[in-house]
Amino acid sequence: MVVTIGNKKQDRRVQILAAAREVLAEKGLDATKISDIVKKAGVAQGTFYLYFETKNSLVRALEEEMLEVVFKEIGLIIDQYSSFDQAMAKCIEVAFYRMADYDDIFFIINNGCGIEADPLEWERLCAPYYTLMEGYILKWQEQGELDPILNPRITARLIVSLTEKAVQDYFIHPSEHTIDSYIANVVRFVLKALKP
Known part of the structure; x- marks a missing residue:
C-alpha cells in the first residue's frame, strides 16, 4: 500500500498529539517540555515545530480534537x-x-481556553455546534415543542455554554455526585427552561 505525503503528515501530527497527551497527563502542563513530547513520539524536535508553533498551540489542538469528537x-x-x-x-x-x-488532561485543556487570547477562537471551535443546535431549536419551535419566543441563536449558545460549564464543574471540582447525576440535572434544567 502506498501512503501519500498528506496522510504521513496527518499521521505524524496525530502521533505527536497522542504522545503529548500521555506526557501532559503524567507531568502536567508546566513540567512538560517539548523535548519530552518528541522523545515520546519518536520524532525530531524540529518535526514538532512543523505542526505546532508552541506548547500552547498543542494544547489548543488537543482542545480542538476533543470538541471535534463531541460535535x-x-x-x-x-x-x-x-x-x-x-x-x-x-x-x-x-x-x-x-x-x-x-479526563486525563481535561484540566489542562480547560485551562487551554485561558491560553487563547482571541475570543474568536472559541467561536470558531464551537460554530458548527451552535449552527447545528440553532437549526434544531428552530425545527422544534416550529413543531410546537419549544417556546416560540426564544431566540434560537441565543438559546443554542446558552445550551452549549451551560453544558460546557457543567462538564467543567464535574471534572475540575471534586464532587460526591456521579456523572449521570450531573447529566440528569443539566437535562432537566434545559428541558424545563425551554418548554412553552
Whole structure:
C-alpha cells in the first residue's frame, strides 16, 4: 500500500498529539517540555515545530480534537430522535461522556481556553455546534415543542455554554455526585427552561 505525503503528515501530527497527551497527563502542563513530547513520539524536535508553533498551540489542538469528537458524534445522533426531549438528553449525555474520554488532561485543556487570547477562537471551535443546535431549536419551535419566543441563536449558545460549564464543574471540582447525576440535572434544567 502506498501512503501519500498528506496522510504521513496527518499521521505524524496525530502521533505527536497522542504522545503529548500521555506526557501532559503524567507531568502536567508546566513540567512538560517539548523535548519530552518528541522523545515520546519518536520524532525530531524540529518535526514538532512543523505542526505546532508552541506548547500552547498543542494544547489548543488537543482542545480542538476533543470538541471535534463531541460535535461529530452529536451531529451523527441528533437526527435519530423524533422529540426535542430525547435529542437534547442524548446530546448532553454525549457531550459529558466524550469529554470524559479526555479526563486525563481535561484540566489542562480547560485551562487551554485561558491560553487563547482571541475570543474568536472559541467561536470558531464551537460554530458548527451552535449552527447545528440553532437549526434544531428552530425545527422544534416550529413543531410546537419549544417556546416560540426564544431566540434560537441565543438559546443554542446558552445550551452549549451551560453544558460546557457543567462538564467543567464535574471534572475540575471534586464532587460526591456521579456523572449521570450531573447529566440528569443539566437535562432537566434545559428541558424545563425551554418548554412553552
